[in-house]
Amino acid sequence: MANPTKLTVRALVPNGARAWPTPDVIDTTGTVSVLATDTGYHPDRVALVLTARGAVSARVAPGDLPPSVRSGLGGLTVPQPSARAASVTINPAGANNDVLYTANAVGSLGNDISICYIDPGAASRALTVDVRGKAIRVSLATDASKAITSTAAQVIAAVNAHWMAGFLVTAANAPGSTGAAAVTAVSETHLAGGADMDGAHAAVTIAPAGDNNDVDWTAVVGGAAGNDITIEYENPGAASQALTVTVVDKAITISLATDGASAITSTANDVIAKVAETAAAKALVTGAPHGTDTGAGVVTAMAPAALTGGADLTIVCGPFEGARFAQDNGNLDINFEIINGKMDVIAFMLPG
Amino acid sequence: MANPAKLTINTLTANGGFLRPAGDAIDTNGTVPIAAADLGGAASRLLLEVTEDNVRALTVTISRGDNPPAVRSGIGDINVAVAKNTARVIGPLDASQIMKNDGTINVTFTGTGGAAACHVRAYLLPKA
Numbered sequence: 001m002a003n004p005t006k007l008t009v010r011a012l013v014p015n016g017a018r019a020w021p022t023p024d025v026i027d028t029t030g031t032v033s034v035l036a037t038d039t040g041y042h043p044d045r046v047a048l049v050l051t052a053r054g055a056v057s058a059r060v061a062p063g064d065l066p067p068s069v070r071s072g073l074g075g076l077t078v079p080q081p082s083a084r085a086a087s088v089t090i091n092p093a094g095a096n097n098d099v100l101y102t103a104n105a106v107g108s109l110g111n112d113i114s115i116c117y118i119d120p121g122a123a124s125r126a127l128t129v130d131v132r133g134k135a136i137r138v139s140l141a142t143d144a145s146k147a148i149t150s151t152a153a154q155v156i157a158a159v160n161a162h163w164m165a166g167f168l169v170t171a172a173n174a175p176g177s178t179g180a181a182a183v184t185a186v187s188e189t190h191l192a193g194g195a196d197m198d199g200a201h202a203a204v205t206i207a208p209a210g211d212n213n214d215v216d217w218t219a220v221v222g223g224a225a226g227n228d229i230t231i232e233y234e235n236p237g238a239a240s241q242a243l244t245v246t247v248v249d250k251a252i253t254i255s256l257a258t259d260g261a262s263a264i265t266s267t268a269n270d271v272i273a274k275v276a277e278t279a280a281a282k283a284l285v286t287g288a289p290h291g292t293d294t295g296a297g298v299v300t301a302m303a304p305a306a307l308t309g310g311a312d313l314t315i316v317c318g319p320f321e322g323a324r325f326a327q328d329n330g331n332l333d334i335n336f337e338i339i340n341g342k343m344d345v346i347a348f349m350l351p352g
Numbered sequence: 353m354a355n356p357a358k359l360t361i362n363t364l365t366a367n368g369g370f371l372r373p374a375g376d377a378i379d380t381n382g383t384v385p386i387a388a389a390d391l392g393g394a395a396s397r398l399l400l401e402v403t404e405d406n407v408r409a410l411t412v413t414i415s416r417g418d419n420p421p422a423v424r425s426g427i428g429d430i431n432v433a434v435a436k437n438t439a440r441v442i443g444p445l446d447a448s449q450i451m452k453n454d455g456t457i458n459v460t461f462t463g464t465g466g467a468a469a470c471h472v473r474a475y476l477l478p479k480a
Contacts, residue, residue: 012399014446017432020401020439047364047477049372078369316362317369319478324367350477351444 003028007334009038009046011349023051023344026336031061034347036330043332044322045350048078052313053223054341055084055195057108060320061335064328073324075335077107077196078317086110086194089174090117096181097152098174101159103191104167108337110194113168117155119148119185127154131164140183153179195339202226202310205290206233206302213268213297214290219307220283221341226310229284233271235264235301243270247280256299269295312344319350355380359459361390361398363476375403375471378461383415386474388455395447395457397477406437407469413460414445418453425449434470444477 004024012018026032034046050058060076062068083106091098103110113134120139127141127150138159140150156171156179169191173179199222207214219226229250236255243257243266254274256266266274272287272295285307289295325332336343356376378384391398402412414430416422427449434440450457461468 012441012444014396014444015430015449017430017440017442020403020441048369076367314372315369316364316372316475318364319366321366348441 001025001027003030003032003336005032006038007032007034007345007347009034009347009349012351014351021346023049023346025342026056026345027338027342029337031333031335033327034332034334039330039332039349041330042322042349042352043320043326043330045319045352046332047316047318047348047350048334049346049348050078050197050315050317051344052082052197052199052315052341053225053344054221055193055198055339056341056343057196057337057339058343058345059108059335060325061327061333063324063326067328068322068324068326070321070324076320076325077109078315082198082200082313083107083196084194084198086113086191088115088189088191090115090186090189091174092117092184092186094181094184096178097183098177099152099156099179099183100172100174101169101191102172103169103194106194107196108194110191111337112190114188114190115169115186116188117183117186122146127158129158129162129165131162131168134168135188136165136168140185148182148184151180151182152177155183193339195337197313197315197343199223199313199341200309200311202229202307204231204305204307206231206305207290208233208300208302210297210300212289212294213299214293215268215272215287215295216290217285217287217307219285219310222310223312223341224310226307229307230304231285231307232304233299233302238262243274245274245278245281247278247284250284251304252281252284256301264298264300267296267298268293271299353377353379355382355384355461358385358387358390359472359474361386361474361476364478366478373473375401375473378468378470378472381462381468383458383460386457386459391455391457391476394476394479395451395455396444397479398443398445398457399475399477400442400445400459401439401473401475402432402434402442403439403471404434404436405469405471407463408466409436409464410434410468410470411462411464412440412442413462414442414450415458415460417447417449417451417457421448421453422451423448
């Protein structure tokens, strides 16, 4: 699919009645306009109903001056009743030096933050942090022979202690990293995944008999569509079978591994890892051991279980001030950012 | 259950927005008013969204007002049919046709062959 070339405008008339419209579907990051010709050059009368069926954002773009004398106030991000933070893992060569950076403010604006590690290329330099706009620049320490000496732990401490960098992000060891090893130069890398709206994620806990084998499965994409996903653990009923994952539509079937005596050998962690390396399944769900379970326990066959609790998120917003948002052609531009899933948009034209 | 004593007003503000409300649940045939105090004198900026709960079709009637103040009340009631499992957007409404002399607006829900079952979201639009 692709975005529509413009948002469809539904005019409301006094004392009129109309069916709830079929929404425009936005599934690609980009700008879609409400055309001036569709609003009679009244962009200030447009109200939007936005439904998040995934992690998405919508910003009303600032207008042009002229005519928008208040365009200097900038664009407008729709309210954020359910937002998620941008993050990135900086992963230099080597082990135990990966750092996870997470934006402190949730929402799409966190995607503008970037990180880079700079090799100063000179001897005996100290570790320093500098912030320009939303670009965090970490200049690494070196020894007398110009070799980089800053460890990930030192970088984390320096970033978190910097007044501006620490305001923008929180740095921490990435999972599995101790932070003890030195880092290397890394080019500018932006945080990603920040979204202003995110539907509720469907989830289910599969709890076979036995200990340490319960798994929480969560839909990757938020929204009601996640409730269509099912997960089944299947006993192949034969000896020496490999662990496999198959996906048909939204039905995930995990055929468990067996030994020579046809006994199941797959642990919860095995199942989680297999799903994570199977593209079609990975696109639907992520798994994690439930609660304090270690995941080391062997699982058993389980009938298909549906994820539940997924819900779309709908926002009613606008109208938007013409003196701030009107483009010089009279359009109202909406910048959409789609992290995953899609957004339904209905544009209503209010009467004057 | 029973119908609410009045419909809840959700006020839109310029450049603002909010989570779409769940809506007032209607499960009984009858009239539910919109209180004058909740409209702040802006009855002509009232918009209704009626979603039928997949039970039965219904008719939403916004009753004609009193004259005065509703100088156009002679036009009569506004009747909107809402089919089963559909939603309708009604309005904005013209206060000069539907406002009662105490400032309220009366909305009547009548199910076809049984009790009406729907959810209603009432929005008050900002000034143009």
